[in-house]
Amino acid sequence: MMWEMQTVESDIAEGESRRNEMSGKAWKLNSEIEGKLMEIEALTEQCNQAIRKLKLRNHFQLVLDINGSSAAEVIGINYKDLLKPALNALAEEAKKAIFSNTKKRINLQKQSYDNDIFIEGKRAGAQLDLLKKEMEDHASRCASKVKKTKEVLAIKEQQMVDLF
Structure with missing residues (x-):
């Protein structure tokens, strides 16, 4: 029984270690995602400035949706319908x-x-x-x-x- 307790405790310690490792990776990925999001926001602003310089008649502007699950949802799928013509x-x-x-x-x-x-x-x-x-x-x-x-x-x- 003692041996089983030690096995369980070592499994728990290993699980906590992996959880801490995963938590660290999650923080790292989260900070990378935030950095990329800031880059995308800067690029979006540059795109909007370029679009304003073009003086398009439909007053199109890119707006990011950070809750989107795909690139098309983040950028907005209708940009092709509005911007391309x-x-x-x-x-x-x-x-x-x-x-x-x-x-x-x-x-x-x-x-x-x-x-x-x-x-x-x-x-x-x-x-x-x-x-x-x-x-x-x-x-x-x-x-x-x-x-x-x-x-x-x-x-x-x-x-x-x-x-x-």
Whole structure:
């Protein structure tokens, strides 16, 4: 009987030891869960700030349910129903804006090209006008020299005629 009492006491001591060990593990897991919950809450707040920056029309906001038993219950299963259509609409608007901006940029590039051609034409025309003016000035100087030379020759011819 004594031996049975010792066995029971050792079983009780072993049970208490395991219970204390499990209690320690439970405390450790509980603190880890609390830490993870705090991380999830911080991430939820960041998500909500990002959603506010997107300026979605449905004013969606993530709310944690800490009593949920699955990830979908904790985050809220309806977030896909509310957020996905709003994000798709926002993506569609962004695509339209990009397409519109691309069209505008192409038109502006075409206008810029046309303006460059026009300016280059004006520049070439101005150079041509300058060359024409230089040619006319040169022709005028040459004609003036020819006239002066003719006058000088006429005077010399007259002097030669007067000498003979």
